[in-house]
Amino acid sequence: MTTFLTRRVLLMIPTLIGITLIVFMLIALSPGGLSGGAERAASGDAAQRAAERAYFNERFGLDDPLPLQYLRWLNRVSPVRVGGPIGVSFGTPDLGLSLARSRPVVEVIADALPTTLLLNLLSLIVIYIIAVPLGMLAALRRGTWADNIIRAALIALWSAPVVVAAVALQGFFGRPGLDWLPSSGLHSIDARDLPFFDYLLDGARHLVLPVACLSYGSLAVLSRQTRAAVLENLAADHVRAARARGLPESEVFARHVVRNSLLPQITLLAAVLPTMLSGSIIVEHVFNLHGMGTLMLESIDQRDREVLMACALIVALVNVVSLLIADVLYAIADPRARA
Numbered sequence: 001m002t003t004f005l006t007r008r009v010l011l012m013i014p015t016l017i018g019i020t021l022i023v024f025m026l027i028a029l030s031p032g033g034l035s036g037g038a039e040r041a042a043s044g045d046a047a048q049r050a051a052e053r054a055y056f057n058e059r060f061g062l063d064d065p066l067p068l069q070y071l072r073w074l075n076r077v078s079p080v081r082v083g084g085p086i087g088v089s090f091g092t093p094d095l096g097l098s099l100a101r102s103r104p105v106v107e108v109i110a111d112a113l114p115t116t117l118l119l120n121l122l123s124l125i126v127i128y129i130i131a132v133p134l135g136m137l138a139a140l141r142r143g144t145w146a147d148n149i150i151r152a153a154l155i156a157l158w159s160a161p162v163v164v165a166a167v168a169l170q171g172f173f174g175r176p177g178l179d180w181l182p183s184s185g186l187h188s189i190d191a192r193d194l195p196f197f198d199y200l201l202d203g204a205r206h207l208v209l210p211v212a213c214l215s216y217g218s219l220a221v222l223s224r225q226t227r228a229a230v231l232e233n234l235a236a237d238h239v240r241a242a243r244a245r246g247l248p249e250s251e252v253f254a255r256h257v258v259r260n261s262l263l264p265q266i267t268l269l270a271a272v273l274p275t276m277l278s279g280s281i282i283v284e285h286v287f288n289l290h291g292m293g294t295l296m297l298e299s300i301d302q303r304d305r306e307v308l309m310a311c312a313l314i315v316a317l318v319n320v321v322s323l324l325i326a327d328v329l330y331a332i333a334d335p336r337a338r339a
Contacts, residue, residue, distance in 0.1 A: 008327050012320045016313075017074070023312040024070045027305055034060050034069065034305055052099055059096060077313060095313075096306035100299070105310045108295065113314065115186060116284070116291035120276045122207060123214040127272065131219045132265060135226025136258075142231065150223070158220035162279050166213045166286040173209065182206045184288045210287045214279050218272045225268060229261040236260075266329045273322040277315060 028034050034056055056062060059076070060069045075081050076094040095105035138150040170183040182188065182205055191202045233239060234257060242252045281293030292311060299307040 004331055005328065008324050012324065015320050016316055019316040019319075020074065020309070020313055021070055023309060024073065025066065027308060028066050028069065034062065055097065055099070073309070077310075095310040098304055098307050100302040100304040100307075105306050108307055109292075109310055109314065112290055112292050112295040115289055116277075116280055116293065119207070119210055119214060119280060119283070119289065119291060120273065122211050123218075123276055124273065126211060126215045127219045127222055128265070130215075131222035132226050132262070134219075135223040136230050136261070138223070138227045139230035139234070151227075154220040154223050157216045158224075160216070162213055162217065163282050163286065165216065166209075166283055169209050169213065170286060180205070181208050183209055186289055210283050210289060213283050213286075214276055217279070218275055222265060222268060222272065225264055226261060229264050230257060233257045233260045263330065266326055269322065269326045269329070274319045277318060 053062075059073070061072055062069070064072070076096070079090055079093055081089050081091055095109070097103070098105050098108050101108055134150060138147045141147045173181045173183050186203060186206050187199070188202050188206075191199055194202060236256075239252060239256050242256050243249075247255075277292075280291060281296060283289070284291045284293035285297060292314070295307065296311045298304075299311065
């Protein structure tokens with residue numbers, strides 16, 4: 001298991017380098033280049049623009065070739081740095097300064113990241129709690145009215161675009177008399193004056209609609225996959241052999257069907273989380289939640305290059321970590337995968 005885990009962790013490094021290199025080159029080759037933020041405000045004075053350009057030149061070395069600029073940025077954001085008196089040193093990643101906000105990028109990310117992580121974690125829990133039992137129920141009731149209703153509902157959910165569902169829910173619950181599920185923000189204006197449990201309840205009410213919008217698409221896919229996996233395992237030879245030995249149907253299902261049917265769901269975990277992260281951009285924007293999605297849109301509008309590259313790095317890191325978690329869970333569930 002140690003060798004398997006070490007190999008997977010080492011594979012994360014070139015993946016992160018490849019993703020960040022593509023994003024870096026796209027930003028560097030866009031109009032304005034890496035220092036485009038220095039000219040974002042035409043009303044700014046010449047001294048301010050010169051100072052901002054000097055900052056970018058010191059950080060990236062704008063006169064160097066693009067590959068060297070990327071290596072210079074990578075050396076700064078990496079906890080292991082090349083250079084200095086001893087050649088290699090360890091330090092806190094330097095994500096730079098957000099010139100549009102006049103704050104370190106680390107502080108800007110720290111304000112937005114918890115909202116996105118909370119939203120996606122709750123959505124992931126909701127997806128698996130509902131999708132797996134629902135898929136199993138549809139498989140056990142194959143061909144009945146319950147199976148047909150579940151499949152039709154799942155297809156309808158999967159077909160509905162997130163932006164349409166978010167705007168529709170926001171409009172519906174924004175009507176007078178239906179505002180018991182708030183459709184904007186993470187808390188009410190006066191939430192800080194509420195007792196602790198009322199504060200938590202207020203936050204939970206604000207999260208219902210965003211979590212629902214972020215969950216339903218992946219929930220539909222996961223439910224369909226669970227149904228297919230259960231049906232496949234119900235017809236497997238080892239299940240028929242267990243029945244032939246006289247085992248009760250409940251024991252056959254619990255011991256020989258459920259575990260094997262959950263293996264594909266572990267694999268899908270690696271695809272569900274990145275999908276939700278991309279959906280967070282829409283959901284956070286519609287429901288006015290200040291998370292990573294909103295931050296990325298604002299940074300694109302303000303041409304805040306440093307924040308954009310930091311967001312790309314964090315999203316890439318979350319994606320490769322989700323792949324690592326899926327690999328580890330799969331190896332625990334099926335030892336053959338460790339080979």
